[in-house]
Amino acid sequence: MASKLLNILFLQLVCALLVLDVSNAEVLDxxxxxxxxxxxxxxxxxxTARFISEAPSLAAPLLRMHFHDCFVRGCDGSVLLNSTRTNQAEKSAIPNQSLRGFQVIDAAKSELEKRCPGIVSCADIVALVARDAVLLINGPSWPVPLGRRDGRVSIASEALNQLPSPFMNITQLKASFRSVGLNVTDLAVLSGGHTIGISHCLGVNNRLYxxxxxxxxDPTLDKNYIAELKKKCKPGDVKTIIEMDPGSFETFDTSYFNEVSKRRGLFQSDAALLTDTETIAYVHQHLSSTGTKSFFDDFGVSMVKMGQIGVLTGQKGEIRKQCAVVN
Structure with missing residues (x-):
């Protein structure tokens, strides 16, 4: 009798653990x-449309914000948290100091708190805003699975160490993407996000001088492009703004792949796409406007995949009341 009772209790415990596991399963919808x-x-x-209509250039940093959020602790909104007296948050890390558009996230959160208080996570808002910002400048759209919860931890050193660097070679890039469950195709596709946006001379100075x-x-950089960049970026200049995709930096298209194929990719990480058989094949497949649809389709697929990295669901994390601070 005692043995039978113990078996029943054991089965009840297993069932309870299974229910708990399901409630915390990383499934978005x-x-x-x-x-x-x-x-x-x-x-x-x-x-998002209200802000993009006034400043279309915000689309690139809003897309980049989602990328930077997901590569550190997963897509949990940790990139939004402010530093405190006792902790330097991800925002303080050098790769994130140029992020812009936090006001868009805060405005969306404010509106949602009026309509649905305590319901929608900041992490989900970041994912939605990235999609909408790209679509509003005539880029691709994609479904955004939702249900992320917000993380409570944000550490600058993690952002510095885990975000892919513009100075990485192809081996380092592949390892970085692989560490978060993304493959070589995702690397080539998401690099195409550099078709919009700007950088600073800091990101290319070493290649020039x-x-x-x-x-x-850098011998892999087109000589004519070097001359153009040197006119804008003087030795030691870290602040001057340069376009990621010259002449097309506010238009989401395939021109980035054209620039890369001509050895005019701004970063070493862009040039790295020409040093791997898979990534160079992807570049060559998208050199004309006829490749736009396939690039747009691929971009949506990779963004959905990226948007599910390490998400918090169920009882994990929290739903922040304000995106810059934990509850």
Whole structure:
């Protein structure tokens, strides 16, 4: 009798653990807020459109914000948290100091708190805003599975160590992407996001003036492009703004792949795409406008995949009341 009772208790414990595991399962759903906040996508899109209509250049940093969020601790909104007296948050890390557009996230959160208080996570808002910002400049759209919860931890050193660097070679890039579950195709596709946006001379100065520490230039960089960049970026200049995709930096298209194929990719990480058989094949497949649809389709697939890296669901994390601070 005692043995039978113990077996029953054991089975009940196993069932309870299975239920708990399911409640914390990392499963997102495009209809997650169907009942709790049915107009979430409309509210976020309207808010994003208000900002993008006034400043289309915000689309690139909003897309980059989602990328930087997901590569550190997963897509948990940790990139939004402010530093405190006792902790330097991800925002403080050098790669994130140039992030812009936090006001868009805050505005969307404010609207949602009026309509659906305590329901929609900041992490989900970041994912939705990235999609909407790209779509609003005539880029691709993609479904955004929802249900992320917000993380409570944000550490600058993790961002510095885990974000892919513009100075990485192809081996380092592949390892970085592989560490978060993304493959070589995702690397080539998401690099295409550099078709929009700007950088600073800091990101290319070493290629122009001191590539190997001997005052030389990067031999893989087009000589004419070097001359153009040197007119804008003087030695030691870290602040001057330069376009990622010259002449097309506010248009989401395939021209980035054209620039890369001509050895005019701005970063070493862009040039690295020409040093791997898989990535160079992807570049060559998208050299004309006829490749736009396939690039757009691929970009959506990779963004959905990236948007599910290390998400917090169920009882993990929290739903922040304000995106810059934990509850």
């Amino acid at each position: 495009v209809n997650f807020y169907k009942d709790s906040c049915p107009y979430v996508e409309d509210i976020v899109k309207e808010t 001191n590539f190997t520490g001997k005052g030389d230039t």
